[in-house]
Amino acid sequence: MESVDVVVVGAGLAGLTAAADLVDRGHRVLVLEARDRVGGRTAGKLMSDGHTIEMGGQWFGPTQTEVLALAEAHGLKTYPQHDEGDQQLAWNGKVTRFGNDDPRLSPEAAAEVGRLTGELEAMAATLDLEQPWSASQADEWDGITFGSWLRAATDNDEALAFWRLFVPAIFAAEAHEVSLLHFLFYIASGGGIAMLLGTRDGAQDCRLVGGSHLISEALADSLGAVVRLGSPVHTIEHAADGAIVRHDGGEVSARRVVVALAPALAGRLRYAPALPPLRDQLTQQVPMGSVIKINVLYERPFWRDAGLKGSTMSFEDPLSVAVDNTPFESEHGVLAGFFEGVHARRVSTLTLEARRAIAIECLAKYFGSEAAEPLEYHEMDWSAEEYSRGCYGGRFGTGVWTAYGPQLSEPVGVIHWAGTETAAIWNGYMDGAVRSGHRAADEIHAALSSPTNGRPLGAVRFGQPSAR
Amino acid sequence: MESVDVVVVGAGLAGLTAAADLVDRGHRVLVLEARDRVGGRTAGKLMSDGHTIEMGGQWFGPTQTEVLALAEAHGLKTYPQHDEGDQQLAWNGKVTRFGNDDPRLSPEAAAEVGRLTGELEAMAATLDLEQPWSASQADEWDGITFGSWLRAATDNDEALAFWRLFVPAIFAAEAHEVSLLHFLFYIASGGGIAMLLGTRDGAQDCRLVGGSHLISEALADSLGAVVRLGSPVHTIEHAADGAIVRHDGGEVSARRVVVALAPALAGRLRYAPALPPLRDQLTQQVPMGSVIKINVLYERPFWRDAGLKGSTMSFEDPLSVAVDNTPFESEHGVLAGFFEGVHARRVSTLTLEARRAIAIECLAKYFGSEAAEPLEYHEMDWSAEEYSRGCYGGRFGTGVWTAYGPQLSEPVGVIHWAGTETAAIWNGYMDGAVRSGHRAADEIHAALSSPTNGRPLGAVRFGQPSAR
Numbered sequence: 001m002e003s004v005d006v007v008v009v010g011a012g013l014a015g016l017t018a019a020a021d022l023v024d025r026g027h028r029v030l031v032l033e034a035r036d037r038v039g040g041r042t043a044g045k046l047m048s049d050g051h052t053i054e055m056g057g058q059w060f061g062p063t064q065t066e067v068l069a070l071a072e073a074h075g076l077k078t079y080p081q082h083d084e085g086d087q088q089l090a091w092n093g094k095v096t097r098f099g100n101d102d103p104r105l106s107p108e109a110a111a112e113v114g115r116l117t118g119e120l121e122a123m124a125a126t127l128d129l130e131q132p133w134s135a136s137q138a139d140e141w142d143g144i145t146f147g148s149w150l151r152a153a154t155d156n157d158e159a160l161a162f163w164r165l166f167v168p169a170i171f172a173a174e175a176h177e178v179s180l181l182h183f184l185f186y187i188a189s190g191g192g193i194a195m196l197l198g199t200r201d202g203a204q205d206c207r208l209v210g211g212s213h214l215i216s217e218a219l220a221d222s223l224g225a226v227v228r229l230g231s232p233v234h235t236i237e238h239a240a241d242g243a244i245v246r247h248d249g250g251e252v253s254a255r256r257v258v259v260a261l262a263p264a265l266a267g268r269l270r271y272a273p274a275l276p277p278l279r280d281q282l283t284q285q286v287p288m289g290s291v292i293k294i295n296v297l298y299e300r301p302f303w304r305d306a307g308l309k310g311s312t313m314s315f316e317d318p319l320s321v322a323v324d325n326t327p328f329e330s331e332h333g334v335l336a337g338f339f340e341g342v343h344a345r346r347v348s349t350l351t352l353e354a355r356r357a358i359a360i361e362c363l364a365k366y367f368g369s370e371a372a373e374p375l376e377y378h379e380m381d382w383s384a385e386e387y388s389r390g391c392y393g394g395r396f397g398t399g400v401w402t403a404y405g406p407q408l409s410e411p412v413g414v415i416h417w418a419g420t421e422t423a424a425i426w427n428g429y430m431d432g433a434v435r436s437g438h439r440a441a442d443e444i445h446a447a448l449s450s451p452t453n454g455r456p457l458g459a460v461r462f463g464q465p466s467a468r
Numbered sequence: 469m470e471s472v473d474v475v476v477v478g479a480g481l482a483g484l485t486a487a488a489d490l491v492d493r494g495h496r497v498l499v500l501e502a503r504d505r506v507g508g509r510t511a512g513k514l515m516s517d518g519h520t521i522e523m524g525g526q527w528f529g530p531t532q533t534e535v536l537a538l539a540e541a542h543g544l545k546t547y548p549q550h551d552e553g554d555q556q557l558a559w560n561g562k563v564t565r566f567g568n569d570d571p572r573l574s575p576e577a578a579a580e581v582g583r584l585t586g587e588l589e590a591m592a593a594t595l596d597l598e599q600p601w602s603a604s605q606a607d608e609w610d611g612i613t614f615g616s617w618l619r620a621a622t623d624n625d626e627a628l629a630f631w632r633l634f635v636p637a638i639f640a641a642e643a644h645e646v647s648l649l650h651f652l653f654y655i656a657s658g659g660g661i662a663m664l665l666g667t668r669d670g671a672q673d674c675r676l677v678g679g680s681h682l683i684s685e686a687l688a689d690s691l692g693a694v695v696r697l698g699s700p701v702h703t704i705e706h707a708a709d710g711a712i713v714r715h716d717g718g719e720v721s722a723r724r725v726v727v728a729l730a731p732a733l734a735g736r737l738r739y740a741p742a743l744p745p746l747r748d749q750l751t752q753q754v755p756m757g758s759v760i761k762i763n764v765l766y767e768r769p770f771w772r773d774a775g776l777k778g779s780t781m782s783f784e785d786p787l788s789v790a791v792d793n794t795p796f797e798s799e800h801g802v803l804a805g806f807f808e809g810v811h812a813r814r815v816s817t818l819t820l821e822a823r824r825a826i827a828i829e830c831l832a833k834y835f836g837s838e839a840a841e842p843l844e845y846h847e848m849d850w851s852a853e854e855y856s857r858g859c860y861g862g863r864f865g866t867g868v869w870t871a872y873g874p875q876l877s878e879p880v881g882v883i884h885w886a887g888t889e890t891a892a893i894w895n896g897y898m899d900g901a902v903r904s905g906h907r908a909a910d911e912i913h914a915a916l917s918s919p920t921n922g923r924p925l926g927a928v929r930f931g932q933p934s935a936r
Contacts, residue, residue, distance in 0.1 A: 143644040145866055148616045176611040176866045234738070235700065263750045268736045270702070277758075277816045277851035281858060284732045284755035285865075290745075345871050348745045383745035390749060397753075397865045398613055398644045403813050 004028040005244045007254040007268070007443055008426020009233045013430055014418040015260030016219040017070065018444075019226060025445050030254070031223065032247050034232035034387045039216035041391050042430065045295070045378055051327040053295045055380040056391065057430050058212045058325075061203040063191055064431035067215065067437065071208060074218035078206040081197045082324040085307050089367060090314035091161065097368055100309060108418060109158035116153055116163070117193050124188035129424040132185040133405035142402040145184040147175035162314040168341035169313075169321055170196055170428070174396050177341075182396035189427040199311075203429065209328045212430065232387075235270040236415065243414050256444045260437065262394045262417040263408070264288055265387070265415025271415075279412055282404035283452025285397065286421060290344035290383050294319070294337045294359050297376040301333025302366045310335060312366040318343040319362035335363055335371070339468050347435020348381055355379065393428040394421045409439070416440045469772070474912055475713045476724040477701045477737070479932055480508025481898055482886040483728030484687040485538065485905025486912075487694060493913050498722070499691065500715050502700035502855045507877040509682035509859050510898065513763070513846055519795040521802060523765045523848040524859065525665040525898050526680045526793075529671040531659055532899035534906065535683065536778040539676060542686035546674040550792040551667045553775050556834060558782035559629065563834055568777060572772055584621055584631070585661050592656035597892040599875035600653040610870040614651040615643035636809035637781075637789055638664055638896070640757025641863050644664035645809075650864035657895040667779075671897070673797035677796045680898065682772040700855075704883065711882050718720065724912045728886040728905065730862045731876070739883075747880055750872035753865065754889060756858020758851050762787070762805045762827050765844040769794050769801025771835045778803060786811040787830035803839070816849055861896040862889045877907070884908045 006022050008015045019031045032338075037043070044052040054407035060068055060078060071078070086097040089104040096104075103110040118450035127135050135141070150163050167175040170186070190196045196203050208214060221226045228249075237245040242255045261264045267283025269350050274280070301324060303310045310324030318339055325336035337359055339347050347355045363371035409422040418440040423432030475492050476483045479501035487499045505511070512520040528536055539546070545755060554565040555571040562573075571578040595603050603609070635643045638654065646654075658664045664671050676682060688695045697719075703714040710723045727734045735751025742748070769792065771778045778792030786807055793804035805827055807815050808839050815823045824845050829840035850859035877890040886908040891900030 028801060143613075144616050145611075145613065147866075148612050174867060190765055246573065268738075270736075272851070274854035277849060277857075278813060281755060281758065281813075281851055284857065287749060287752035290749065342871065345746060345749075381745060384742070386742035389752065398615075403810065 001244070002030070002252045004030045004252060004254050005448060006030075006256045006258065007032060007243070007252050008258045008260055009217065009245070010034075010040065010197050010260035010419070011038040011220065011227055011229070012043070012260060012419070013067070013433035014420060014437040014440070015258060016216055016223070016227070017434045018258045018260060018418055018441040019223055020219055021438060021441030022444060023163070023226060024339065025441075027445070027448065029226050031227040032231045032233050032245065032252070033227060033229050033230065036230050038220045038227060038229070039213040040433075041382070041388055042213040042216060043380065044211040044213040047297050047376060047378070049297065049330065049332050051332070052211045053325065053327060053378065054207075054211045055215070055293055055295065055378065056212070056382070059204040060208070060430070061198070061205045062201055063195065064203070064426055064429065066434040067431040070434055071215050074215065074222070075157055075216055076218065077209045077244045079274055079328045080206050081199050081204050082326060083309065085304060085309035087309050088312040090265055090312060090366060092316075095312070097308065103111055104161060104313065105158055109156055109162065112156040112159040112394060113162050116159065119153070120184060120187065121192055124184040127185055127188050129185065129189055131405065133179060133402045134418055135181075138181055138402050142179045142181035142183060142399055144180050145176045145398055146180050149180045161187055164236050165315055165320055166197070167314055168343075169338070170392070171395050172291035172344065172390070172392050174341045174346075177397060178395050179398045179401065181401050185401070186427060189284065189425060189432070190421070190429065191209055192228055206247050207328070215430075233269060235272065237272045238413050240413060243452060255414065257415045258418050258440045258444065259415060260440070261286060262286070262372075262388075262419055262421055264394055265390060266417065266419075275412055278404055279407045282407040284399070285400050285404070286394035288383065288388070288394055289392050290341055290348070292339040292344045292347065292355070292381045294339075294379045295325055296334070296335045296337070296363060296374045296378070297358070298333040298370070298374055302370045303333070303335075306368070308367065310367070314362070314366070317362045317365065318347060319359050322363060322366055332375070337363065344381070344383070350385060352379070368467055409436075411443065416443050469712070470498070470718065470720045472720060472722050472911070472918060474498075474712070474724045474726060475500060475720050476726045476728055477713065478502075478504040478728035478887070479684065479688060479695055479697070480728060480887070481510070481535070481684055481727065481886060481901035482905040482908070484684055484691065484695070485902045485910040486726045486728060486886055487691055487793065488687055489906060489909030490912060491691060491694060493909075495913070495916065497694050498720055498813070499695040500699045500701050500713065500720070501695060501697050504698050506688045506695060506697070507681040509850070509856055510681040510684060511848065512679040512681040515844060515846070516799065517765065517800050519798050519800070520679045521793065522675075522679045522681070522845065523761055523763065523846065524680070524850070527672040527797045527808070527845045528675070528898070529663065529673045530669055531663065531664070532671070532760055532897065534902040535899040538687070538902055540547075542683065542690070544682055545677045547677055547796045548674050548788050549667055549672050550744050550794060551777065553772060553777035555777050556780040558780060558785055558788065558834060559626075560784075563780070565776065569900055572735045572781065573626055573630060575901060576872060577624055577630065580622055580624040580627040582631050584627065587596045587621070588652060589660055590654065592652040595653055595656050597653065597657055599873065600649060606649055610647045610649035610867055613866055614646050614648050617648045618643055633781055633783055633788055634665070636811075637806075637865050638860070640759035640808045640812065640858070640860050642809045645865060646863050647866045647869065649869050653869065654895060657891070657893060657900070658897065664913065675796070676773050685896075694815045701737060703740065705740045706881050706883055708881060723882065723916060725883045726886050726908045726912065728755070728908070730756060730856075730887050730889055732857060732862055734885065734887075743880055744931050746872055750875040752857045752870050753872070754860055754862035756856070757811055757860050758816070759859050760807040760812045760815065760823070760847055761778060761846065762807075762847045763793055764827070764831060764846070766801040766803070766805045766838070766842055770838045771801070771803075774836070776835065778835070782830070782834070785830045785833065786815060787827050790834055791833060803835070805831065812849070812851070816851060820847070877904075879911065884911050
């Protein structure tokens, strides 16, 4: 049987980062990836004009220092997200344009959103991001949905509409599908609501020349034969001194394992012995978001001629967010759009043609009749991807953080957990994935380098045998 | 390769019922069961006194006609749940006794519980149990947790304490972990709150001589070689005209498949092609409840001497429900107890000895010092069971019914779904499991008997290929 020090399950940013760190420190590593590509929830797609467009995660912000450092280390360059021209809001049947720096809301609603933002950020500031379940009000905040909090907090329809757009825009789920505690954790993890929302200097500040997936590809190139594609892992047999990882192409023994998958997918592997009750139940209740991302190629970025940025948010249309997604130095124009949360679920059962028609209709509403004449339409339903089963990430509904928080990243014997859902900083983003990979690699390096070399790092917490 | 008409995955009550129905109608069936026993969430355990005690589901009520008919058909007999003597309530540090027919609450709290029961049952009465998501207020009711509804509905502490006991007692989860819509559906599915709570003429009316698992064992006996134990299914390859089911011991081809597992476990199988997005996402968000059931054997049912029924509910102790569980014609006495919801999660990480000490301490508080001297202590943590991963059933948090309801039982090509979570009547109970088995068998018999014999019954709703 093949034998290494560490098997990493999953060649997304988290798994590849962990693998690279461990290889750098002299460990023998094998990365097993189910797909025939690396990159996980980032994915590039070649358009007919020769440019590659991002079908998954794509934006970077200045405080996302870990992923930016990784990109730079591999010689990759960023460029600013297009941010010139007026932005738009679709509501009450109208599409209204606003100056680039103006709030898209009425003064009353903007003030109300500002007030609620202040309240939320004050609550969020009390959280320890490494253990949000330990906050003094954690039980209270985890006991209600963000939607219920919101309904009690304001009756301004426009402000409510804003938040009901904001939540799917960051979770690909609805306000009633995340707990208030999770909402607070998530905004604090990313540095605040303005940071999450922002383009310039925010989470959508810049893009990578060639596409975000190039980071994973560069990592994989540097790892060479360490990364094995088309090898879905299905079973992990584990003991105090090591594990056997079984995949479709064979089996590998290792002293440690990193499972670098979202919790929902990690729960679908078989473990022998079976995982402890709390870890298992955690994986039953961190569902992935629902999002279908589209990229539409046009002859030119015609919206710019009209002084438009290409950025529209809609409080009432199924394609609730649209944005200029023209690649670096492209002579063409690209609009990206997102069906999120309930909208994604509704259109996911339609035919491609029907869904395309809805998307194009929305873009024509936002940007005029030229938007109805695309060169190409590309889409990716992340819920249909067998090895992602949703994006942007796993969300925590009521009660999950407080009941199962520690189980998110605490190792089970020789098995360690990575993935952006386990990150304290920039949870849910590419940067969080990279941070989680570093953290898992640090755990394993410490364990394999300790005098008790090979003994489990974390306490093994299997269920106690009962008297039966 | 072995070939049958129908493979049934899982030999719980749902799977065995479906198998028996299909065999009766002349189909060739194979049931593949992961465990080395049948019965799923029912399980008998032999005590040292020669009596078998139920470690899982055990009670029957008069409206649970399908499971009772099945038991009777196999010559099994029921006997009344012990219901004589005073009942008790532990609250505010005291254990208070009440007459058997008296409410255990103060008059004010009893009136408030009555008022809320009326409100809830009036709402529940508007639901179509086959499609609770279609109710006119479904979005509203699915958008909040039962806990949030409750907090807005009353500020009577004792009434709140009652509901916060009631919810774990039926869901093994907390009030903030189920949506109001799910709560309403569930109480309507079982015939109302009094029915769910009740002993005589209620859901805890009677037991089966020898234990509830005997129904599954009798079904399995009658099916003979049709049932294969120790054969965990891991993969279902399916096409329009049939499927190949792979298990640890081999593979079987079939024209139809019944997956008779709770949604959380059904989601852990591999499907090729992968399941449609909505069906997959459903399985990510119907987590199993958390319950550790104990049975404590005593020399005699000493509590009866003191005029006690043996039935205690506690608003403040970890073992929140205790009940006389003495088997039919036993000369000894047995008390059953339940750690549920948050309590189960908290004690699940303790050692057996520590958990046993907590349980016995609670029983001694309720029933006196004799309770501290048991002959035997038995427990079963259903969350630790690899092939159940929780009890009593899968619960629906906010947003799940309205986003994914139809996917619960709608076939995907040749794959049909059974299990108590798919039942309209007595969902979550043994009776619901049996009903779901009949329903799945009916679907398949109709499909295999139709002129388009072998063609899929339901529309195949795979994700449409995208333009990429």
